[in-house]
Amino acid sequence: MRMQDFAVSYHAAAENVGLFRQVLEGCKLTASETLLLFTDTQFYPLYPAAFMAAAQDIGAEVIQMTVPSTLPDISSSYILAAWQEADLVIGMSQVPWLYSRTHDEARQSGTRALMVQEPISVLRRLSPDEDVRRRGRAGVPLLTAGKQMRITSANGTDFVVNKEGREAYTLYSLADEPGKWDHWPQGLVTFFADQGQGDGAIVVDPGTVYLKFRRHSTEPVKLHIREGSIVKFEGGAEARLLEDWFAQWNDPRSYELAHVGWGTEHRADWNVIGMDSEAYYGNFLVAFGRNIFWPVGGDNDVASHWDFCCLNHNIYVDDQIIVDNGAIIPENLK
Ligand SMILES: [Fe+2]
Known part of the structure; x- marks a missing residue:
């Protein structure tokens, strides 16, 4: 992630809520499901904020997990348990998670996982189509x-x-x-x-x-x-x-x-x-x-x-x- 691509005003979270809600709905998040926002200490904080508002709007349970950005991987059993319990994970972290056993095991239990880490201009231009x-x-x-x-x-x-x-x-x-x-x-x-x-x-x-x-x-x-x-x-x-x-x-x-x-x-x-x-x-x-x-x-x-x-x-x-x-x-x- 290149931080200079991101706004620093916390108001910027608000204008993302509508788009992020569309994406959560596209991922079929429902009011009876749990959304886990997985992020780290160095990640741009406005995306988790906007996703939390959007998920609350839908009526889903939403929980944020923030890990140290220095974590070498997500092999912790605590993280695995949280990912497995969630219906949908939004992964917003530079801690490597995509090609990991934890990610695989979570999805084997039915969890859906979406990576979101690009600048907002790119997310807007390339919204789900x-x-x-x-x-x-x-x-x-x-x-x-x-x-x-x-x-x-x-x-x-x-x-x-x-x-x-x-x-x-x-x-x-x-x-x-x-x-x-x-x-x-x-x-x-x-x-x-x-x-x-x-x-x-x-x-x-x-x-x-x-x-x-x-x-x-x-x-x-x-x-x-x-x-x-x-x-x-x-x-x-x-x-x-x-x-x-x-x-x-x-x-x-x-x-x-x-x-x-x-x-x-x-x-x-x-x-x-x-x-x-x-x-x-x-x-x-x-x-x-x-x-x-x-x-x-x-x-x-x-x-x-x-x-x-x-x-x-x-x-x-x-x-x-x-x-x-x-x-x-x-x-x-x-
Ligand atoms: Fe690749």
């Missing part, structure tokens, strides 16, 4: 049924990953089913590859978003991938920066393929780095590293997770073209 939801839900059966995903590009990407037995997942900014995790804002159809799956090359074009560097790339980098792991970064200075980033974890699992898919958010802005980049309509989103994520993830619990957000790629599921140079082709996925 029925077309994004429809595209995502249509993409899941198609991708789940596929045996292979192939990604190509005019600039040299040719990457194939076997996906037999792997279920697809979609994100559309609403945790609206028991056990669902989502992220507001997000728009994505994806799957997590089996360990060892994925071979070929991905050419990262200039203009690709490097989320962790919070900037766009300026030169091509070729990722060589063998049996599901990056084995070489080919290129200039930026290849070297990527090499350094991946090496810092001292763990070969940081190079392993995590999730692969395409973006579905037609309102995303390529010049705004963040969830706009991951959700961008027709992009190719590929990630490496940590992938613990019930029910569709894997067992890789390395601390690192890197997403490449790439434009101008072609994506095929078996023989069907899904994305043609950034344009989604099947009518029901558009």
Whole structure:
């Protein structure tokens, strides 16, 4: 989170109540349910305040849990119990929780979880949208049924990953089913590859978003991938920066393929780095590293997770073209 993006006036909470109530209703929060607002000491305080007002408006029970921002993880049994008892958790914290056992176990008990941590301007522009939801839900059966995903590009990407037995997942900014995790804002159809799956090359074009560097790339980098792991970064200075980033974890699992898919958010802005980049309509989103994520993830619990957000790629599921140079082709996925 970049705190400078946030207002400092406490009055700013009030004007978020209406929008936040719409999102809670989209997550099907009812008067008979319990909402847990999970946050930390360094998190912008106005979001929990607005969610608390919105939940009270709905008539739900609402409780806020604030943990130290220095907490390394959410493995505490107290946190797990609270998450499991809640019907819906709004996660507003930089303490890592997404790819965690606690998060998985809570959702296995039926808890819904929504991540909210973007600046208000982004939340407003990318509020939950029925077309994004429809595209995502249509993409899941198609991708789940596929045996292979192939990604190509005019600039040299040719990457194939076997996906037999792997279920697809979609994100559309609403945790609206028991056990669902989502992220507001997000728009994505994806799957997590089996360990060892994925071979070929991905050419990262200039203009690709490097989320962790919070900037766009300026030169091509070729990722060589063998049996599901990056084995070489080919290129200039930026290849070297990527090499350094991946090496810092001292763990070969940081190079392993995590999730692969395409973006579905037609309102995303390529010049705004963040969830706009991951959700961008027709992009190719590929990630490496940590992938613990019930029910569709894997067992890789390395601390690192890197997403490449790439434009101008072609994506095929078996023989069907899904994305043609950034344009989604099947009518029901558009
Ligand atoms: Fe990711």
